[in-house]
Amino acid sequence: MLDLSSLNDAQKQAVTAPLGPVLVLAGPGSGKTKTLTFRIAYIIEKRLINPVNILALTFTNKAAKEMRARVRKLLSRFQGVSEQLTMGTFHSVCARILRKEISALGYSPNFTIFDTDDQHKVIREICDDLKLDKKFPPSLFSALISRAKNILQLPSELDLGMDSPLKERLQEVYGRYQDSLFRQNALDFDDLLMLMVKLLDSNEKLLQKYQKQFAYILVDEYQDTNPAQYALLRLLSKHQNLFVVGDDAQSIYGFRGSDITNILNFEKDYPTAAIIKLEQNYRSSKNILNAAQKVIELNSEQKEKTLWTENLSGEKIIIRVAEDERAEAEFVARKIIELVSHEKNELVYEAEEEYKGYSILERVLKARKMFGKTDVFRHLKLSQLPKKHDSLKEYCVLYRTHAQSRALEEVFIESGIPYQIVGGLKFYERKEIKDMLAYLRLCVNFRDLVSLKRVINEPARGIGDRSYLAIRDFIVDITAKNKDMRLKDFREKFLKVQILPKALASAQDFFAMLEDFSSLPVKATLPELLKAVLRRTGMEKFLRDGSEKGESKWENVQELITVTSKFKNLPWKEALTAFLEEVALMAEIDQKQEEKDTVTLMTLHSAKGLEFDNVFFVGLEEGILPHSRSLIDPGELAEEIRLAYVGLTRARKRLFLICAKSRMSFGNRQLQTPSRVLKVLPKECVEFQGLPLLEQNDGEIVVEEMEF
DNA sequence: AGCGCTCAGCTTTTT
DNA sequence: GCTGAGCGCT
Numbered sequence: 025m026l027d028l029s030s031l032n033d034a035q036k037q038a039v040t041a042p043l044g045p046v047l048v049l050a051g052p053g054s055g056k057t058k059t060l061t062f063r064i065a066y067i068i069e070k071r072l073i074n075p076v077n078i079l080a081l082t083f084t085n086k087a088a089k090e091m092r093a094r095v096r097k098l099l100s101r102f103q104g105v106s107e108q109l110t111m112g113t114f115h116s117v118c119a120r121i122l123r124k125e126i127s128a129l130g131y132s133p134n135f136t137i138f139d140t141d142d143q144h145k146v147i148r149e150i151c152d153d154l155k156l157d158k159k160f161p162p163s164l165f166s167a168l169i170s171r172a173k174n175i176l177q178l179p180s181e182l183d184l185g186m187d188s189p190l191k192e193r194l195q196e197v198y199g200r201y202q203d204s205l206f207r208q209n210a211l212d213f214d215d216l217l218m219l220m221v222k223l224l225d226s227n228e229k230l231l232q233k234y235q236k237q238f239a240y241i242l243v244d245e246y247q248d249t250n251p252a253q254y255a256l257l258r259l260l261s262k263h264q265n266l267f268v269v270g271d272d273a274q275s276i277y278g279f280r281g282s283d284i285t286n287i288l289n290f291e292k293d294y295p296t297a298a299i300i301k302l303e304q305n306y307r308s309s310k311n312i313l314n315a316a317q318k319v320i321e322l323n324s325e326q327k328e329k330t331l332w333t334e335n336l337s338g339e340k341i342i343i344r345v346a347e348d349e350r351a352e353a354e355f356v357a358r359k360i361i362e363l364v365s366h367e368k369n370e371l372v373y374e375a376e377e378e379y380k381g382y383s384i385l386e387r388v389l390k391a392r393k394m395f396g397k398t399d400v401f402r403h404l405k406l407s408q409l410p411k412k413h414d415s416l417k418e419y420c421v422l423y424r425t426h427a428q429s430r431a432l433e434e435v436f437i438e439s440g441i442p443y444q445i446v447g448g449l450k451f452y453e454r455k456e457i458k459d460m461l462a463y464l465r466l467c468v469n470f471r472d473l474v475s476l477k478r479v480i481n482e483p484a485r486g487i488g489d490r491s492y493l494a495i496r497d498f499i500v501d502i503t504a505k506n507k508d509m510r511l512k513d514f515r516e517k518f519l520k521v522q523i524l525p526k527a528l529a530s531a532q533d534f535f536a537m538l539e540d541f542s543s544l545p546v547k548a549t550l551p552e553l554l555k556a557v558l559r560r561t562g563m564e565k566f567l568r569d570g571s572e573k574g575e576s577k578w579e580n581v582q583e584l585i586t587v588t589s590k591f592k593n594l595p596w597k598e599a600l601t602a603f604l605e606e607v608a609l610m611a612e613i614d615q616k617q618e619e620k621d622t623v624t625l626m627t628l629h630s631a632k633g634l635e636f637d638n639v640f641f642v643g644l645e646e647g648i649l650p651h652s653r654s655l656i657d658p659g660e661l662a663e664e665i666r667l668a669y670v671g672l673t674r675a676r677k678r679l680f681l682i683c684a685k686s687r688m689s690f691g692n693r694q695l696q697t698p699s700r701v702l703k704v705l706p707k708e709c710v711e712f713q714g715l716p717l718l719e720q721n722d723g724e725i726v727v728e729e730m731e732f
Numbered sequence: 733a734g735c736g737c738t739c740a741g742c743t744t745t746t747t
Numbered sequence: 748g749c750t751g752a753g754c755g756c757t
Contacts, residue, residue, distance in 0.1 A: 084747085113747070114747080115747050116747090213746085216747085279746085280745080424744070425743055425745075481733090484734080486733075627745065628745075652744090663745090690743080690748080691749085
């Protein structure tokens with residue numbers, strides 16, 4: 025029997041609500057995932073819903089994985105049931121369905137998924153072909169094309185409300201782009217959603233099939249759905265068995281087309297909907313929750329919600345003003361060392377002792393006397409992390425932009441603190457890895473021109489730009505006539521390409537190589553394919569050139585083979601498709617290694633849905649958070665506030681808020697002012713540490729400007 | 733074809 | 748202050 029006794033009243037109400045539309049408004053730390061997983065278990069066990077008819081959509085693969093594990097635990101009496109559920113991100117679920125059904129749209133099922141990088145390359149090539157004015161950079165078009173796709177507009181249906189010279193060009197570029205993808209048998213991220221919707225919209229039979237298959241739909245992070253995702257849900261949820269969970273205060277993906285009105289209008293869209301609010305917070309201390317509440321109140325239009333907690337007030341939130349990004353990072357490192365090793369960094373505290381009882385001006389004068397006019401903290405050496413220390417897993421550092429991670433990383437290396445950075449310089453973005461992936465992509469789909477261009481001359485085969493262009497045009501030409509041509513037939517016709525004989529011979533050999541790979545024995549494994557690719561393409565020799573760099577690249581490629589070994593039990597063709605799809609649709613956070621005992625560094629966006637005992641929130645400055653690009657638009661500004669809210673509510677016990685007085689940006693040192701977020705924090709929840717450059721005054725925090 | 737030099741653009745956030 | 752695209756030279 026499913027035991028509901030650990031749920032509070034609101035949670036229980038949500039879990040046991042009648043089938044039909046349900047909106048759960050869940051504040052941070054209110055047991056959102058718990059409610060979702062119990063709901064799934066409940067409808068299977070109590071409402072006897074067949075798990076194959078359940079579709080659960082999450083925002084990241086990591087969340088899907090976690091949810092499946094939790095459902096498995098709840099339903100451990102029913103072996104294998106959790107494996108029958110369809111769970112994943114919108115993108116991965118769409119990809120899986122499209123692999124089966126996309127021939128109805130003229131694509132082949134072995135389509136390649138293009139990431140943003142691939143997308144940019146295609147668009148840039150189109151812009152080059154069109155010889156567009158510099159006023160129309162490729163980046164402009166990729167943004168507009170994505171926007172159009174998010175609202176389900178094909179090139180012929182464009183209506184983005186813009187002036188006509190731009191609109192004309194967009195139509196041209198978008199049209200060519202979409203044609204190009206089609207010929208390459210490739211889909212970009214937005215296509216996965218848009219084409220899924222177009223397919224269901226235009227094909228009554230398929231629509232009915234999936235309405236029937238997914239009769240019960242659950243959606244996590246509903247506030248982050250975009251119009252295409254919304255349309256998909258409307259199409260699928262014919263039976264209105266739609267259970268959505270979200271929090272309008274945590275909507276932070278407006279920039280990629282998510283539409284907060286989806287959650288705000290749920291009641292209008294589904295008039296019979298049950299609305300349940302989860303307002304009890306189990307995560308954070310009172311101090312943290314109260315501070316977060318004040319921050320979200322900066323937004324007047326947020327839906328009214330009263331979060332409360334039975335947790336204790338806890339420690340005060342520490343605010344720290346650092347001299348610059350270096351000092352900021354040093355503070356974080358020093359604090360972590362101090363907390364996990366239960367000992368204070370003596371030097372630091374010696375210095376701070378000195379300041380007791382002095383006014384701000386006096387402290388500054390004293391600091392200058394002791395250390396000169398440069399940053400006082402730079403003179404304090406960080407201690408090494410002792411051999412024996414507490415776990416670092418409960419520490420995280422949050423920032424607005426990836427660029428901010430650099431200074432932190434430097435100091436963490438110097439201080440010997442193990443850390444992992446989520447996102448940023450990704451494993452799969454290294455050149456040698458991208459090259460390998462390009463070869464693998466070509467094994468599945470030789471029409472993938474982005475990959476072809478990438479590796480046709482890597483290692484060098486004497487095929488230069490001109491030869492590539494001739495080959496490209498030949499492929500475009502021939503696939504226009506016969507888009508389903510097999511590699512083998514293609515190779516026969518290939519003799520006709522007009523290029524230098526040497527290049528032609530190399531290119532022929534190149535395609536013969538691809539054919540060799542595809543004729544690998546059916547029962548070969550994916551790691552075997554990778555090894556064959558490395559050997560046959562000459563990548564192995566090319567990478568292992570005896571240099572140190574080469575060796576490190578080789579190690580990365582070996583790591584790639586290790587990653588693929590989890591697909592060993594599948595025939596390589598299936599494994600390859602699954603692997604490439606996984607890589608393409610991986611969220612930054614999916615790369616976080618949970619088992620590693622390290623501090624986690626990541627952007628606020630990646631942190632959504634996570635929680636830590638100790639959170640360091642850095643760069644709380646105007647222009648960083650809120651970001652300078654958001655200041656002109658009230659809507660975007662509100663999103664920055666929600667972002668701050670998300671950041672604050674990640675913390676369970678300790679929260680450190682740090683801002684720097686100056687910061688390096690674009691190679692210039694820039695003076696910073698503290699974020700408006702810092703100024704609304706309730707006085708009784710916060711405390712200043714170290715050299716305070718802020719003072720409290722009648723419950724409001726004012727910033728003391730300092731002259732050096 | 734391959735190397736090295738210069739200069740622009742870059743830092744929002746991501747599936 | 749760093750990267751990578753583009754250019755020119757060998």
